Amino acid sequence: MTESLRIAALVLALGAAMPSTASADRVEDKATFDVVIRGISAATLAFSALEDGNRYAVSGLLKSAGIAAMFRKISYTGTARGAVSGTRYTPSSYVEDSDNGKKKSTSKMTYTRGVPSAVQYTPAREGRDKDVDPATMGGTVDTLTALYAILRDVDAGQECKVNLKMYDGRYVSSIAIAKPQAKKDAVLCSGQYQRIAGFKPEEMAERTTFPFTLTYQPAGNGRMRVTEIAMETIYGKAAMKRR
Structure with missing residues (x-):
């Protein structure tokens, strides 16, 4: 995972919106x-x-945006495809292009029956002792699929139902969201992002779990929409707020 996307994932465990259309x-x-x-x-x-x-x-x-973009411009674009059944996602391909302000890189993952079968990096990355074997990562999803599974609109009564294990070719982590609580028209969820494998020893020693709260608001037509995710991170209080 690129450093920029790792920060976004931490905020999760941490223009306008178009209303969903459903059939x-x-x-x-x-x-x-x-x-x-x-x-x-x-x-x-x-x-x-x-x-x-x-x-x-x-x-x-x-x-990057705001003051952060003045000091360091970073960007990430990604695409993911696969099969879906209810709340279960099975990726078939994932591609990301990133620019961390110092270098640009591309990574690709393909899957065979839900198991990552190929991980490619351009430029190539050196292997590390703690690298995770892709063949053991069956049932995981890529980071972008996980983001979508968390941020997508859902039917009322289906809020807070996310439990995913993520693998991006190097890092393994998980996100679980549960315990819905009604607050007027809104629904609040308790969540947790957890580092599992592939991280540096100092990262694991620093912190492995990141609790967060997620807020749904009515989106119309019996649907609920994520409007904010907030958490305390190693960088301080952080939030994602929907426009």
């Missing part, structure tokens, strides 16, 4: 979120997704 076989979602760390605008995160029958496709864009 029996087709669902579309599109939204933009502002990423704020310690009260300072740090980035914007946008995604566009389509579920058609039992297939899904999602694209995402993360880029």
Whole structure:
């Protein structure tokens, strides 16, 4: 995972939005979120997704914004495709292009029956002793698929039902969201992002779990929409707020 996308994932465990349109076989979602760390605008995160029958496709864009962009411009674009059944996602391909302000890189993952079968990096990355074997990562999803699974609109009564294990070719982590609590028209969820494997020893020693809260608001037509995710991170208080 690129450093920029890792920060976004931490905020999760931490322009306008187009209303969803839904039919029996087709669902579309599109939204933009502002990423704020310690009260300072740090980035914007946008995604566009389509579920058609039992297939899904999602694209995402993360880029630095505000004061953060003045010091270091970073960007990430990604696409993911695969199969979906209820809340279960099985990726078939994932591609990301990133620019961390110092270098540009591309990574690709392909899957065979839900198991990552090939991981390619351009430029090539050196192997590390703690690298995770892709063949052991069956049942995981890529980071972009996980973001979509968390941020997508859902039917009322289906909030807070996310439990995913993520693998991006190097890092393994998980996100779980549960315990819905009604607050007037809103629904609040308790969540946790957890580092599992592939991280540096100092990262694991620093912290492995990141609790967060997620807020849904009515989106119309019996649907609920994520409007904010907030958490305490190693960088201070952080939030993602939907435009």
